[in-house]
Amino acid sequence: MKINVTINEKAKELEIAPDDYLSEVLRREGLLGVKKGCDTESCGLCTVHVNDVAVLSCGTLAAKVDGKAITTIEGVREKAEKIRYELGKRGVDQCGFCAPGTIMSILYLEKVVKDPTEEEIIRYLKGNFCRCSGYVGQMEAVKSYLEGQKHEVCE
Amino acid sequence: MKYVNDSMKKIDSDALLKGKGVYTDDLAPRDALCIKVVRSPHAFAKITDIDDRLTRKVPGVEMVLTHKDLKRIPFTRAGQCYPELSPYDKFILDDYVRHVGDDVAIVVAENQKSAEMGAKRLKVTYEVLEPLLDYTKAEGHAILVHPEEDNFIPVDFVGYDRKKNLATDIGFEVGEIGEVLKDSEVVIRKTYESQAQAQAMMETQRAYSYEDEYGRLVVVSSTQIPFHVRRTLARALDMPMSKIRVIKPRIGGGFGSKQSIHAEFYPALITKLTGKPCKIVYSRKDVFTGTTSRHKMQFDITLGATKDGKILGIEMNALSDTGAYGEHANTTVGAAGKKVLTLYNKVKACSFKGKAVYTNNLPGGALRGFGVTQGTFALESAVNELAEALEMDPVTLREMNMINKGETTPIYNIITKGSGPEPIYMDSCELEACVQQGKEIFRWEDRKTRITKERDKLNKSRKARGVGMAIAQQGSGLPNIDMAGATVKLNDDGFFTLLVGATDIGTGSDTILSQIAAETLDVSVDKINIHASDTDVSPFDSGAYASSTTYTSGNAVIEACKKMNELIKEYGGKVLEEDTEDITFEKGIITGKSGNEISLESFSKKITYSMVHQQLTATGSFVPKKAAPPYMAGFAEVEVDLDTGKVNLLDFVGTVDCGTAINPILAQVQAEGGIVQGIGMALYEEVKVSPKGKLKSNTFMEYKIPTRKDVHNIHVKLIEGHDDTGPYGAKSIGEVVINTVPPAIMEAIYQAVDVRIRTLPATPEKVWRAMHTKN
Numbered sequence: 001m002k003i004n005v006t007i008n009e010k011a012k013e014l015e016i017a018p019d020d021y022l023s024e025v026l027r028r029e030g031l032l033g034v035k036k037g038c039d040t041e042s043c044g045l046c047t048v049h050v051n052d053v054a055v056l057s058c059g060t061l062a063a064k065v066d067g068k069a070i071t072t073i074e075g076v077r078e079k080a081e082k083i084r085y086e087l088g089k090r091g092v093d094q095c096g097f098c099a100p101g102t103i104m105s106i107l108y109l110e111k112v113v114k115d116p117t118e119e120e121i122i123r124y125l126k127g128n129f130c131r132c133s134g135y136v137g138q139m140e141a142v143k144s145y146l147e148g149q150k151h152e153v154c155e
Numbered sequence: 156m157k158y159v160n161d162s163m164k165k166i167d168s169d170a171l172l173k174g175k176g177v178y179t180d181d182l183a184p185r186d187a188l189c190i191k192v193v194r195s196p197h198a199f200a201k202i203t204d205i206d207d208r209l210t211r212k213v214p215g216v217e218m219v220l221t222h223k224d225l226k227r228i229p230f231t232r233a234g235q236c237y238p239e240l241s242p243y244d245k246f247i248l249d250d251y252v253r254h255v256g257d258d259v260a261i262v263v264a265e266n267q268k269s270a271e272m273g274a275k276r277l278k279v280t281y282e283v284l285e286p287l288l289d290y291t292k293a294e295g296h297a298i299l300v301h302p303e304e305d306n307f308i309p310v311d312f313v314g315y316d317r318k319k320n321l322a323t324d325i326g327f328e329v330g331e332i333g334e335v336l337k338d339s340e341v342v343i344r345k346t347y348e349s350q351a352q353a354q355a356m357m358e359t360q361r362a363y364s365y366e367d368e369y370g371r372l373v374v375v376s377s378t379q380i381p382f383h384v385r386r387t388l389a390r391a392l393d394m395p396m397s398k399i400r401v402i403k404p405r406i407g408g409g410f411g412s413k414q415s416i417h418a419e420f421y422p423a424l425i426t427k428l429t430g431k432p433c434k435i436v437y438s439r440k441d442v443f444t445g446t447t448s449r450h451k452m453q454f455d456i457t458l459g460a461t462k463d464g465k466i467l468g469i470e471m472n473a474l475s476d477t478g479a480y481g482e483h484a485n486t487t488v489g490a491a492g493k494k495v496l497t498l499y500n501k502v503k504a505c506s507f508k509g510k511a512v513y514t515n516n517l518p519g520g521a522l523r524g525f526g527v528t529q530g531t532f533a534l535e536s537a538v539n540e541l542a543e544a545l546e547m548d549p550v551t552l553r554e555m556n557m558i559n560k561g562e563t564t565p566i567y568n569i570i571t572k573g574s575g576p577e578p579i580y581m582d583s584c585e586l587e588a589c590v591q592q593g594k595e596i597f598r599w600e601d602r603k604t605r606i607t608k609e610r611d612k613l614n615k616s617r618k619a620r621g622v623g624m625a626i627a628q629q630g631s632g633l634p635n636i637d638m639a640g641a642t643v644k645l646n647d648d649g650f651f652t653l654l655v656g657a658t659d660i661g662t663g664s665d666t667i668l669s670q671i672a673a674e675t676l677d678v679s680v681d682k683i684n685i686h687a688s689d690t691d692v693s694p695f696d697s698g699a700y701a702s703s704t705t706y707t708s709g710n711a712v713i714e715a716c717k718k719m720n721e722l723i724k725e726y727g728g729k730v731l732e733e734d735t736e737d738i739t740f741e742k743g744i745i746t747g748k749s750g751n752e753i754s755l756e757s758f759s760k761k762i763t764y765s766m767v768h769q770q771l772t773a774t775g776s777f778v779p780k781k782a783a784p785p786y787m788a789g790f791a792e793v794e795v796d797l798d799t800g801k802v803n804l805l806d807f808v809g810t811v812d813c814g815t816a817i818n819p820i821l822a823q824v825q826a827e828g829g830i831v832q833g834i835g836m837a838l839y840e841e842v843k844v845s846p847k848g849k850l851k852s853n854t855f856m857e858y859k860i861p862t863r864k865d866v867h868n869i870h871v872k873l874i875e876g877h878d879d880t881g882p883y884g885a886k887s888i889g890e891v892v893i894n895t896v897p898p899a900i901m902e903a904i905y906q907a908v909d910v911r912i913r914t915l916p917a918t919p920e921k922v923w924r925a926m927h928t929k930n
Contacts, residue, residue, distance in 0.1 A: 032181040033174020035407075037357045038439040042855035045357060047611075073174035080172075088168040091820040094828070095661025096171025097178065097407030098356040126863045129855070131355055131408055132661050135826035135866045137820075 003066040008075030014062070022057035022065055026072060028135035033073035033100040037129065044128035047108075048072045056106035056127075066137070073100035076107060082148060083107070086141035094132030102128040104149070106142055110149065118143075158673040158680055159883045162820035165666045166685070167405065167659075177405040179377045180436050185364040188217060190421045191270035193260040193277050194445055195252035198286035198477025198515040202250050202259060202279060205738040208277040210262060215269030216581050218425065219277065220261040222248040225424075227709040230391045231307050232415040233482035234380035236311035236636055236697050237887055242322060242481040244301055247420050247711065252281070253300055253479035254517050255849045256444025261421050261888050263433065267789040286515035286848045290476035291453065292322045293512035300479060300513035313485040314746045320513040322481035325489055327569045330504025333554055335468035339459025347456065347533040348914040349897070351476070351842035352449040352835070353852075354522050354862045358407020359442045360418040363434035364426040367400070374716040379658050380698035385690045387416050399423075401690045409660035410832070411521030412653070414700045415482050417446050443853040447520025448842045450487050450511070451476040454533035460703045468504045469496060471534065475511035475526075476604070478518040484511035487519065491530030493570040494630055494784070498534070498586075499556050500564035515848050521700060522855045523832060524893045532915065533878045535625035535898035538715055540911070549902065553626055553788075560584045567782055579781050583878035583886065585812035586626060589788040593624070593810035596872060597790040606906075608790075617797045620805070623902025624790045627894030631783040631878075631887035632703035638778040639708040640694025641715040643672065645723070646769040647733075647763040649756035650682045656696025657708035662889060663821040664704040669884050670792075670817055671709050675716035675773055678743050678755070694774060701843050702785070702887030705817060707777055709882030714775025726762055727753070785876045785886045786812040789895025800923025802838055802904055806868045811892060812876045815884035819873060826871040826892040833896025835861045839916050 003014050007029065016025055023046045026034045034057055037043035048057045049071040072081070080103050087093050087103075102125065109116060109124040114117040116124070116144065121142055170177055207219040225247055233241035248258060259279055263402075264270035287298040301317050308315040314324030336342060362376035372394065378384050381401040389396040406413065422433035437445070452475045459468040473491050477484035492507030501504075511519075542549040558564065558581060567579040594600075599622070606620045613619060642654040653672050659665040665685045673680040687693055696708055718741055727745035728735040730753060737748035746752040753761070762769050792806040809830055816822040839859050843851040852858040879883035901912050910925035 002648070019268075030176075032176030035174075035178075035358075037359070037856045040439070040854045040856050056305070072787075077173060084169065084172040087172060088164045089820075091165060091663065091818070091824045093165060093168050093171050094663070094824060095357065095406060095408040096167070097661075099172050101175035103172065103174075115656065122863045129357065129860060129862065131357055131832070131860065132828045133824055134829070134831035134869060135861075135863045135871050136827045136831075137824055139863070 001063065004123040005065055006069040008071060015061045018061045022060040022062045023039060025062040027055060029142055031072045031074050035097055035100060044105065045098055047104040047128065048121060049104060049108065052111065054105055073103060079107065083145050087138065087146045090137035090141050092133040092137035098128060098130045101131065110146060115150065116146065156674060156883060158670045159817050160815055160819065161670065162818055163666065163670065163680065165663045166669060167665060169512050171405065177373055178407055179361045179363065180359060180402055182375060182404055182895040183434040184365060184432040187296055187363050187432040188263050188265060188425060189267040189270045190425065190433065190435040191262045191274040192258050192421065192441065192445065193262060193274045195255060195257045195259050197252060197281055197283050198255050198288065199284040200252050200281035201284065202252065203282050203323055204280040206278040209278065210273040213269055213273040213276060214272040214865055215264045215266055216262060218263040220248065222250050226393055227305065228393060230387055230393055231482055232417060232696055233478065234383040234414040234700065236418060237386060239312055240313050240485040241483060242308040242315055242550055243305060244306045245480050247424060251303065254515050256517065257479060258445065263425050273692055280411050288848050290474065290512050290514045294510065295319045299356060300515060315424060322477045322511040323485035323488060323515055324504065324510045325485065326508040328506035329565050332468050332470050332504040332506040335504040336457060336470065337460040339467050340462045340699060341460045341544055343458040343537055343544055345456055345537050345540060345913060346453065347450065347536055348453045349532050350915045351517065352522060352840050353443060353842055353858055354410040354412035356408030356410050356412050357782050359437040359439060360413065360446060361417045361436040362422055364422040364431065365432035366426055366430050371398050371400055372423060373400045373402065374419055375404060376419050377406050378403055379409045379660055379700055381658060381690050382656060382695055383698060384416050384419055388419060391420055392424060392427055394427065395500035403658055403688050409493060409699060410523045410699065411525065412446060413660065414521040414698065415447055415458065436755040440853050441673060441857065443858065444850050445898040447482065447518045449522040450519030450526065452488065452491060452529040454530065456537040458537050458541050460541055460545065462545065464545050464552050464555050466499055466502055468502055469499060472509045473509040473530065473713055475509065476514055476516055476519060477511040478514055478516040480511065480518040481511065482518060483521050484519065487526035490526035494527045494628055495530035495534050497564055497566050498558060498626060498628055500558040500562055500743060516844060517842065517850065517904055520863050523829065524890050525906065528894050530700040531627045531894040536913065539898065539902040540621065549624055550590060550599060553590055557586055557626060558584060559587050571634045583783065583814055583876055584786060585874045585876040586786040586876045589786055589810040589812050590626065591789050592872060592874060593788040593808055594872060597808040599790065602792060618794050619797055619907040620792060620794045621791045621903045622790065623899045623906060624788065625895040625898035627891055627892035628784040628786050629887060629894065631703050631785065631881065632708035632779040633701050634779040634781055634860050636703055637697035637703055638776060639696040639711040640774060640776045641708065641711040642694050642772060642774040643715045643719045645719065645759050647759050649754065649759045650684065651676065652683045653683050653712065654693050655685065655687045655708055655712065656693035657704045658699040659906060660699050662825065663818060664699065667705055667817045667821065668708060668712050671712045672716050674883065675713050676719060701889045705885050706881050707870060708778055711775045713882050714777055715773050718773035718775060719771065722773055724769060726767060727758060728770060729767055730761055731760055765832025781880065783880050785884045785888055785891045787891050787895055789899045791899040791903045793900060793907055795904060795907045795922060800919040800926060802917055802922060804834055804867060804900060807891060808870045809892065810872045810874050811888060811897065812874045813888040814876045814878040814881050814886035816873050817883065821887050822873055823871050825888045827869055829892030830896055831861050831866055833893040834865065837897040837900040837916060839918055841916050850893065
């Protein structure tokens, strides 16, 4: 079957199977930043935005995104520059396999929660696993990033 | 130091954070054949028939392979130096299946969906056998997990006895433990058990293979051990090693899971047979059922001490469940004694016995801490119990008995391969500083007082708090066993290529080794281009395990770079027409006695294009000669819910002696990550098996790993230290950091609610039941 989607602001017509999941379709399209770490929608590695909402692409049927706009890590290279800086300087990128999904969740958090508390940060990011970092430095990175964004807005 | 001891960003950071396609599956050819492994539903069975007619009818299915199609060659999947201390007890496919999830057949198709559909339609008939699941009864049991006769072990000193289900039976002792315990005023005798834990790295095992333009087999794999993969594939596939090339791209975490060879066999086999590219990507279920987890171990510990707190003797008897296969069985259980008993060097006697037995459970394997974590949990828990029996503060008891700087124990002579009778001193041991500073940062005394004061108030809100601590060590590579090589090459614009076989699995070792090279060559890090690892190109390196990379590979890099400095001076002399001994090379400038100088850029161009015409290349190798253990002290405060038994870790302070931290921020993240993995092990992570041997925890829905919600205050302090044998004074850090967590938390639980959890993990149910049995 055919679907019409916008991927990272480019309109595309894709030939998919009815049982294809969005994660597979995106990887097939060369968007290799979309990772997969489990079979059960538990780990958050495959997080992308569909119509500006963070979703798990491994549990979203590609057929269901017909007519929608998808953003992957490849589509936020500029937008995520400061997040990369905050994570990178704290060494909490580590193996990096969970990073794309985590960054997509951070961007979604930033969009929907103004001035989030630590509890809210945890609520929005707890579905993004990381086995390397122990989360400590990542939490600092997120806080520092959001704090920096606040000042940016004020200026 | 300019580049060492600097928290620079990982050199691959941008690529990883931009989501670039740098991991195995990102690089696999689009036309690669896909594989699904059919796995056994039974814990123990003999395959009597495989009917693949329906599978072959699935569109896209190209091949079905069973044990009948393969030459029978036993090997071990353990990634260890040769000869391995693990039995050759595995076949790519066998007519016996020995655990739920053991491989039965391989279905190959042009896409993943067809392979999976084909696998579902394979009809396998089994003669189901009674499984052996209780590891405490496995030795000498009538059920033989390995009835096959062609299984063997390439060494004769690990006590392997297939007919008794024994994968290993080892031990050592110092002094007369029986006598010492008899004469001790206080004796503690307890049994502890640590669970099977999953590595749960984010990137599952995966590999792809293709035939190159010379007809050689190229295997690209997410592995910690490319050189061991090459050697083991050569054996298993019955091919000359020279015909195989193994490449490691970026790796999405390892923690020991990729220190065994698992996924690589299947695509390599298919490419060998068909000449076509082929790939396999393990599902999370494949990982849980078809690979390994931390060896479950039981320890009987006996401690003897004087009334005033001098520990006189320690007896430690360990039993390890190696499951269906014996990979890493000997070395993990051995480490549980060898790198644990060394903590208490003032004893008059100690003894260790370690056995690993076969069962029809999932195979044990490598996981961060590698036996030391299990042993530390048991011994440190017992020491905490001794402190209670003596009515002593656990910190004071440690301070009285633990190993200090400059001290030794004869155990080091027993466990260090190739060591003579000369004492091996721990000159870089900063354990005392770890304990002292940890105690201060944690405010140990104040906290104890505060908790006692607030006890009644907290109890009213149905909560209780307690504190606990533990100490630990690990190794830094394996003395006289695991070696690393490094090659440095000067290029024609004054920059270097650094070739290493070391395997960065996310820890940042490519960055750290580049920092070490920059420091030694006295050029900035951006003048170093690191390449790792490719068995065709890289010098040998045993791999990313045994906490070896910074220490072992780092020393090899220094060796190579020192030789390069000498070469630069020698050829600098030729270019400047001065004697070699008059030449200096600093900050990228070659200077002669006369004051003549030339930059490295001009020099390299000159010797390449206009004079001398010489490629400068230097190789260094290193094998550790003695133990250079990192040390750690860990302090925990927990809050236990009195109604549910749920334990909440409020605070954890870890003080770590890793010698010089080459990159302090990366060292700190190793510690934080290790502590959190330890929290999971202490409180909830557990590979759970049904009474029939079926895995109950085969997804992240049932197997819980710590999330952001579970992590509260973790404070890591790197203690200043220096090991003269390490690269710029560095020791390891990757593994030691998990070891103190479970015993420190168990003690804190005891202090909070007065129950001893001696079997990990301390789940709410277990704590609640213990509290209620007691009352």
